[in-house]
Amino acid sequence: MERTSVNQLQSDAAGDLPVLQMKSVTKMIKGKAIVNQLSFEIRKGEIVGLLGPNGAGKTTAIRLMTGLIRMTEGDVLVHGHSIRHDFRQAIAHIGAIIENPEFYSHMSGLDNLKQYVRMSDGIAESRIAEVVELVGLQNAMDKKVKAYSLGMRQRLGIAQALLHSPKLLILDEPTNGLDPAGIREMREYMRKIAEVEGISILISSHMLGEIEQICHQAVVIQNGTLVKVTRLGAQDSTENEVSLSVRVDNLAAAAAVIQAEEGVRLTGTDEQHSELIISLHDRKVPELVASFSAAKVGLYRITEHKQSLEDDFLKWTGGNRIA
Amino acid sequence: MRKFHLLVINEWVKMVKKRSFVVPYLILLLFPQLLGYIIHSVSPGSFASAAGFTREMLLPTGMGQVMTILSIIGTAGIVAKEHSRGTIKFLLIRARSRTAILASKYVTVLLYVLSLTAVAAAGILLSGMIWFQTGGGDTGIADILLALLYGCIYSFVYVTLAFMLGVLTHSTGVAIGLSMFLLTIDKMVISRSFYKYFLFPNLDLSVYGSGQQPPMPGMTLGFSIAVLAVYMTVFLLAGFLVFRRRDVA
Ligand SMILES: Nc1ncnc2c1ncn2[C@@H]1O[C@H](COP(=O)(O)OP(=O)(O)O)[C@@H](O)[C@H]1O
Ligand SMILES: [Mg+2]
Numbered sequence: 001m002e003r004t005s006v007n008q009l010q011s012d013a014a015g016d017l018p019v020l021q022m023k024s025v026t027k028m029i030k031g032k033a034i035v036n037q038l039s040f041e042i043r044k045g046e047i048v049g050l051l052g053p054n055g056a057g058k059t060t061a062i063r064l065m066t067g068l069i070r071m072t073e074g075d076v077l078v079h080g081h082s083i084r085h086d087f088r089q090a091i092a093h094i095g096a097i098i099e100n101p102e103f104y105s106h107m108s109g110l111d112n113l114k115q116y117v118r119m120s121d122g123i124a125e126s127r128i129a130e131v132v133e134l135v136g137l138q139n140a141m142d143k144k145v146k147a148y149s150l151g152m153r154q155r156l157g158i159a160q161a162l163l164h165s166p167k168l169l170i171l172d173e174p175t176n177g178l179d180p181a182g183i184r185e186m187r188e189y190m191r192k193i194a195e196v197e198g199i200s201i202l203i204s205s206h207m208l209g210e211i212e213q214i215c216h217q218a219v220v221i222q223n224g225t226l227v228k229v230t231r232l233g234a235q236d237s238t239e240n241e242v243s244l245s246v247r248v249d250n251l252a253a254a255a256a257v258i259q260a261e262e263g264v265r266l267t268g269t270d271e272q273h274s275e276l277i278i279s280l281h282d283r284k285v286p287e288l289v290a291s292f293s294a295a296k297v298g299l300y301r302i303t304e305h306k307q308s309l310e311d312d313f314l315k316w317t318g319g320n321r322i323a
Numbered sequence: 324m325r326k327f328h329l330l331v332i333n334e335w336v337k338m339v340k341k342r343s344f345v346v347p348y349l350i351l352l353l354f355p356q357l358l359g360y361i362i363h364s365v366s367p368g369s370f371a372s373a374a375g376f377t378r379e380m381l382l383p384t385g386m387g388q389v390m391t392i393l394s395i396i397g398t399a400g401i402v403a404k405e406h407s408r409g410t411i412k413f414l415l416i417r418a419r420s421r422t423a424i425l426a427s428k429y430v431t432v433l434l435y436v437l438s439l440t441a442v443a444a445a446g447i448l449l450s451g452m453i454w455f456q457t458g459g460g461d462t463g464i465a466d467i468l469l470a471l472l473y474g475c476i477y478s479f480v481y482v483t484l485a486f487m488l489g490v491l492t493h494s495t496g497v498a499i500g501l502s503m504f505l506l507t508i509d510k511m512v513i514s515r516s517f518y519k520y521f522l523f524p525n526l527d528l529s530v531y532g533s534g535q536q537p538p539m540p541g542m543t544l545g546f547s548i549a550v551l552a553v554y555m556t557v558f559l560l561a562g563f564l565v566f567r568r569r570d571v572a
Contacts, residue, residue, distance in 0.1 A: 069570035102409030
C-alpha cells in the first residue's frame with residue numbers, strides 16, 4: 001500500500017515536469033567536444049525542432065538522449081528519470097528513430113513490430129492495429145520490409161516508436177530522402193500524432209523551412225554548441241515580441257511615428273518596397289496602427305516578418321554547405 | 324529479467340525467418356546417410372553396430388566438427404549483424420538492459436547448437452541403423468550420450484568464442500573466419516608442457532576414455548574441464564563487459 005501511494009505522489013508531481021531535460025550534456029570523442037554543454041527542455045505536448053547544419057551534432061545529441069552512447073558530462077532526464085542512472089525507467093518514455101529506420105528486412109512489417117511488442121511491458125494486443133492505422137500501413141503489414149519504400153519504412157519506424165505509448169517521440173531528420181510531397185505528408189503525420197497521442201515530439205533537421213511550420217520551438221545548434229532557442233509560429237502569445245514588416249506610402253513619416261512610439265523598434269528599412277521592419281510587443285500593434293492613422297501615414301500591408309530566424313539559420317548553415 | 328523468455332523468442336524468430344534456416348538441419352540429416360553408405364561400401368566391417376557408428380560420428384573428430392562449423396556459421400552474426408544492418412538502434416532503445424539483451428542472444432546460440440546436435444544425432448542414428456547392424460557390439464546408450472555431450476561441449480566453446488569475436492569486432496566475417504581458422508588447426512599438438520594450458524588440447528574430452536593416454540602428460544578430465552571453464556568465462560566476460568559499455572554509432 002505504501003509503495004503505491006508513493007508512486008502516485010511521484011506521478012502527480014511528474015505532471016508538470018518537462019518531458020525531457022538536457023542538462024549541460026557534453027560528449028567528447030578523441031579530445032574533441034562533439035556535443036558541448038548542451039542544455040534545453042521539452043515540455044508536455046510541444047513539438048520541438050533540433051536544427052543545425054550537417055555535422056552540428058544533432059544525431060550525437062539524440063544518441064545521448066537515448067543512451068546509445070555515454071555522455072562525458074551532464075545528464076539527460078526523461079520525465080524526471082536519469083538516462084544514465086535509471087536507464088530503463090527513462091527510456092520507457094521515449095520512442096525514437098535515429099538516422100535511417102533499419103528493420104529486419106527478411107521479415108514482414110508485422111513480425112518486425114511484434115519484436116518490439118515483446119520487448120516492452122504491458123502493450124495491449126490492439127495497440128499494433130492502432131499505430132499501424134495511425135501511420136496508414138494497414139495494407140503493407142504482411143509484406144516483407146525489404147519491399148518497402150523509404151517513406152513506408154519511415155512510417156513503420158514511427159509505428160515502432162509509438163507502440164509503447166511514449167511521452168516523447170524523437171525523429172532524426174525524418175524528411176531526409178523524401179520528395180516534397182513526402183515531406184508534406186510527414187508533417188501532416190507529425191501534427192496528427194501530436195494531436196492523437198498527445199505527446200511531445202523532437203524533430204531534428206538541417207532544413208529549417210521543412211519543419212518550421214509545425215514546431216513550437218526551435219533549438220539551433222552548431223559545432224555541438226547551443227546557438228539559440230526560439231519560439232516559433234502559431235504558438236506566439238501576446239506576450240511575445242514580434243517582428244513585422246510594414247508597407248507605407250511615406251517612409252520618413254512612418255519612421256517618425258515609430259520613433260515616437262514607446263516599445264517599438266525599427267530594425268530595418270527596405271526602400272525598394274517602401275517597407276519598414278519593426279519589432280514590438282504583440283499588444284502594441286493596435287496602438288501603432290492608430291498612431292499611423294493619426295499621423296496620416298498610409299498603410300498598405302502589415303505582414304509578419306519571419307525572415308530573421310531563417311536568415312540567421314542560413315548564415316550559420318551556409319558556411320558548411322560544402323560539407 | 325522478468326520476461327527474459329520473450330527476448331529469447333525474439334532472437335529465435337529472427338533466425339527461423341531466414342530462408343536458409345533449414346539448410347544446416349538438412350545437411351546434418353543427409354550427410355551421415357552418405358557417409359554411412361561410403362563407409363559401408365568401402366569397409367563394411369568398420370563398425371560393429373549402429374550404436375558404435377553413432378558414438379564415433381558424434382565426437383568432435385567426426386560429424387561433431389561439421390556440427391560446430393554449421394553452428395559457427397549460423398550464429399556468428401547474431402550480434403555483428405545487428406550492428407552492420409543498423410537494427411541495433413531499435414534493439415537498444417527499449418526498457419531492457421544491455422545485459423539481458425546480450426544474454427538472450429547467447430541463450431539462443433546455445434539452443435541453436437542443441438537443436439543442431441539433436442538433428443545430427445537423429446541423422447547419424449538413422450544412418451547407423453540403415454548401414455550397420457542394429458544389435459551387437461559393446462557400445463551402449465551411455466556411451467552415445469557421453470559422445471553427444473562431448474560433441475556439444477566442443478561446439479559450445481567454439482560458438483562462445485565466435486560470439487565474443489562478433490561482439491568485439493562487430494564483424495560477422497572476422498567472427499566466422501577466425502573461429503573457423505582456429506577450428507582447423509586445433510588438432511595440432513605442440514609438445515611443450517605450457518601448451519596444456521592452451522584451449523586446443525583440452526577441447527576434445529573424449530580422449531579421456533578408458534585406457535587411453537592423455538593428450539599430454541599431466542592432463543586429466545578434471546584439468547581439461549577447468550581449463551575450458553576458465554576460457555569460457557573469459558570469453559563471456561569480455562563480450563558482456565564490452566557490449567554493456569560500448570558506444571553504439
Ligand atoms: N564516433 C565518432 N567519432 C568521431 N567523430 C564523430 C563520431 N560521431 C560523430 N562524429 C563527428 O561529430 C560531428 C557531429 O556528427 P552528427 O552528430 O552525426 O551531426 P549531425 O547529425 O548534426 O549531422 C561530425 O563532425 C562527426 O564527424
Ligand atoms: Mg545526423
